[in-house]
Amino acid sequence: MTKPGQEPSSEDTASGGTDVTALPGGARAALEAVLMVLDQPASATDLAAGLNLTVAAVEELLLELQREYDGYTVKAPDMEIASNAGFTSSPRGFELRNVAGGWRIYSRAEFADVVGAFVLEGQTARLTQAALETLAVIAYRQPVSRARVSAIRGVNVDSVVRTLTQRGLIEDSGTDPESGAVLYCTTSYFLERMGIGSVAELPQLSPHLPGLEGIEEFYDAGRM
Amino acid sequence: MTKPGQEPSSEDTASGGTDVTALPGGARAALEAVLMVLDQPASATDLAAGLNLTVAAVEELLLELQREYDGYTVKAPDMEIASNAGFTSSPRGFELRNVAGGWRIYSRAEFADVVGAFVLEGQTARLTQAALETLAVIAYRQPVSRARVSAIRGVNVDSVVRTLTQRGLIEDSGTDPESGAVLYCTTSYFLERMGIGSVAELPQLSPHLPGLEGIEEFYDAGRM
């Protein structure tokens, strides 16, 4: 499924003329229908374009659905009875999450054991300690060359980097203009797997570096 | 995503001991969680087995969910207020269908236009270079797991394999008895497009190219 690039106002698509609000369940249900066929996170902008709605409207609907799936008060035009009664339903078996810059439906973590029995694939092999450390260095120092990662870890990281690339967690992101070394970055799949929107949401590194606030400058000064 | 083959009584599964009714949202939410991520329709028997519930209970829940998604009276233990009030919600954007003995969640038919437009946007008639190369690897090394194709190509091929499957060029041809990974083969549609009668008619490759024996599996369970 790819992201539509057109503006919400464009009329040259099949949905150009569809007024989703007129359909049963309205825009909310239409959005839900689209969420059902996604195989990767879709941004509010892409969803808005596909639905002929404004981004703001879609964002509001997304948050509404998210809350609803989580079991908070239902809020929708024709559900006022329930809403007014302050009625709270139990959480659904799935949730709507905003990860890696897009929205996507996930089964709820509580049901992992049950769901796991049905989903043979998607079972993820655990990363080794070496792979985790390498991934951590790349995540915090990206874009970064293998040489720099090995300098930090104290060992050669070539084969670990290869594994992480094959797993789609990191990718080649060009070369260093000075040294010509290949630089690596984390991928959006990494963000998805971490359940975060961007690398800026990774836990801070500095609290783990007690009394060494200046260490980054020290290394960047070319000493290491 | 495949259906578990075990009987309801078997206890050797991960979910063997899980009492789904004790989880938030109970058995209904657990069933929903499974349905949301199921790729292939699953029978009530299979669902009951995975959920440690009786077939009758699962059938009842399935009908309940189906009605609920369609917008009829909500009926669930903690939704009695709404239920008693004869409250009817608007239909959801998805529906639960029983097709050929199996249950699966689909996007609601009424939204086919919107969903179709969203799906088709950006789709091209051409395969990307990455897709072509992946197809070539699968054609010459079939049956082969995604993990091995990734190892040969050096990158994650999950989404490309999805595209090729969607395009009907490759298909799932069982699982590797050792790793449990899904193995892929080319389809008769592929042969048709190539204009050949069988894969044996593909031109020979130079004998010195590595086969699969030199390729290490970087995955334990097959897929990352």
Add this chain to the structure above:
Amino acid sequence: MSAESATPLAQRGQRTDEDDGGAPPEAGGAPDAKKPGFEVRLANFTGPFDLLLGLISKHQLDITEVALATVTDEFIKYIRNLQKLGEEWALDEASEFLVIAATLLDLKAARLLPAGEVEDDDDIALLEARDLLFARLLQYKAFKQVAALLDATLELEARRYPRQVALEEHFAAMLPELVWKHTPQQFAALAETALKPRIPAPTEVGLAHLHGSPVSVKEQAELIGLRLQQGRPLSFRALIADAESTLVVVARFLALLELFRDQVVAFNQLAPLGDLTVRWTAPGAEWSSDHLTEEYEEQP
């Protein structure tokens, strides 16, 4: 934290090639990792810093100079054990251990000496080496901790399964008809390209931080070779006397390691921190630096 980090340290060193089967991916990974040697055994800890941190925590010490001096002997013993077990060390992996072992020995030796003031350049160099080791060790420790956080998050997140179902048939049927222009021959050519083993990107040695400096280990090895082949043993101090920068010193040191590996030089050191004397042991000028190129040239 994986199960392997829970393995008692004492057992770690005894794990040998039998690990091949169950070794973590990167250990048994690429075909070239099949070489029997250091890397396989490294699977049990993830490098010299990991080992050092493991030893320090075993003694319930904080990372201090004292801790480093305390665990130095164990660190060295550990490397010796590996050496006994192993056939050959992969130089780029072993050299890190050696560099750190050397620094640790220096630190320990310095602590044994009467507390004195900084007197000469050597003392300053020692202090710098100590600070650098501390800094690197602490930095590594920080990354090790966030790696544990990543592991926990990844594990937690893996409990959520994304909805990722095949496209409903009626939508799949709407996809534009595939344009297919490849003949079987063209397709075969494509397969040839895709299946051809990709030339692995050159193995880097951690010199990228040196900002593309023109210093080459190969050249330095040749230079050292020429000097030593005069016949007279020279001290390392003498060998680096004309080095115009730290980088050249490092390159010469690495070059010496290479020469030692090729068994064309021998080292002699009479006392801790004493002069390191290097002697040419190969008959004549048989040795050639040609093979050094692949290992140290970093330019693509």
